[in-house]
Amino acid sequence: METYSTAKQKIEKEILRLQRQMKTLKVKQRRPIITSIVRSMQDNEITIEELTQALESTKKRGAKGVSQSKSVLPPKYRNPATGDTWTGRGRPPRWILDADAAGKERDSFLIK
Structure with a gap:
């Protein structure tokens, strides 16, 4: 064996x-x-x-003939309590989801 x-x-x-x-x-x-x-x-x-x-x-x-560097988007939303920011793209952060669940308008977090 x-x-x-x-x-x-x-x-x-x-x-x-x-x-x-x-x-x-x-x-x-x-x-x-x-x-x-x-x-x-x-x-x-x-x-x-x-x-x-x-x-x-x-x-x-780069492979496709285009620049490989990604531009950084400026933040669109800011949490006034913590100062955290979000560009408005991709998955929303927890503080935005919590605010939505609490009935707050997303526009109230817009950076002016």
Whole structure:
């Protein structure tokens, strides 16, 4: 009968074998793509420097070509008791929900 330790060792060996197999498959899949890129670069006389510059500019812009920085919205509501604020977007904070439940108008918390 197999012990826990030997069963675990067999499984770990199988995992390592499968990971090596996956790595080999990735290399085989990428090889024709890289060949195609190199051929296109040669056909269009694109230099490594141009490619590097293009990659850097896409990193700065982000994946979709738009700025990645999110602008911070100014608060729209303020709790006069604690000074807590809320922009009016997303899930309302507890103090707004409590005020709604108490029958207070949300507009009474508007920052003017």
